[in-house]
Amino acid sequence: MKSNNSIKTVVAVGIGAALFFVLGRFVAIPSPVPNTNISLQYAVLALLAVMYGPVAGGLIGFIGHTLIDLSWGGSPWWSWVITSAFVGVIVGLFAKKLNVQEGDFGKGKVTLFAIANIAAHVIGWIVVAPVLDILIYAEPANKVFAQGAFAAISNTITAVIVGGLLVLAYTKTIAKKGSLDQE
């Protein structure tokens, strides 16, 4: 069965990147701040990362974000692409702990999921992305940190709330271990 898992990861990365691309490129749900949209793709990234682990999470973020940037017609904005990959890896690191494939997503796991996402997005958008922006593009520090802080807040909210609801709904579709009773 081990080989099937690695094939599954390959396919999950492909489909996950496609989902990330479609949600990030074509879906525009307005957020309270004018002219910005909710990035639903990070909710899906969170779900797939906890299902398939850090490698898959990182690759989904990287491939999906690169494709979005390419389809807008520029060369990818590497600092943000790398941050998306980083978020996928960090959330994916909690995959073993959360073990959502068992079909159990109780209070403790919800908290852990929230912490994983908050940590990933806060470190990602407030540290990784701005620092890379300054290194690669030499942009003013306060501009990139303001941008980063905004991205961190909005992406954390989407990832934790929408992502959490998705994981919860997904675990409900799985039959739990020992859920059958003998009559």
Added chain:
Amino acid sequence: MAANTVLNYLPRKSVIHRLTGTTKLAFFLLFTFASMITYNTWVLLGLLAVSIAAFRLSKIKIREVRFMMIFMLVFLLLNNLFIFLFDPNQGTHLYGTHHVLCHLFWRYDLTAEQLFYMVNISLKYFVALPVAILFISATDPSEFAASLNSIGISYKVGYSVSIALRYIPDIQRDYHSISQAQQARGVELGKNEKFFSRLKNSVNILLPLILTSLNRIDTISNAMELRGFGKNKKRTWYTQRPFARRDFLTLALGVLLLLFSLTVTIKCGRFYNPFC
């Protein structure tokens, strides 16, 4: 091929199109890194010349990629505006001098350094633009996985990318029908709804999409397992083409440009400073 619509592949008979996908990918990456490292105006102008020349060779008309151009211009303008609003003294900070051209208001002085810095940052982005457009418009998407594999990335990752390109249109169609169906049932995502109920409503659309995608993952991975995917360490590609002389020449040019940009950066510093 459905993925054409996503990344806007424009088939032509040109030198650029005849290059192998591997060459184009490698050149694109080398070129992007070369333009990323340097901030020297002369180097950037040189790179811009190469990039425009390549664009002319490809026989792709500006009209066909106008949408991308306009989008990039708007992005650049906004980015420059934000840079100026947040820090009108970044130029002074980088170049060390302060030549005021005119005073605007409050703390906003228009300095020659700031203008020069913003010209440079726009130039940096413009340099990469024609090559990026070429890379997207002149690479056959079905050749893409093969070229990823041949620059040394595991073929499994290459396969993931090609699955992504293959299924983007399908998922897009799924998303469209699911969201129409949910909206017909009264799930609202527009501005009339409160923010948090908008978030909650988006789950109603995402969940069916995710569940069908998970089914899809199962189907595809079973099909691939049946065909013995991943059994061997290597694989061959139907679309892979052998290297010709023009490929080696292009690669050599890419390496040269990167080395040139690196040497200038190491020897003369990252910025060209006309102010001292």
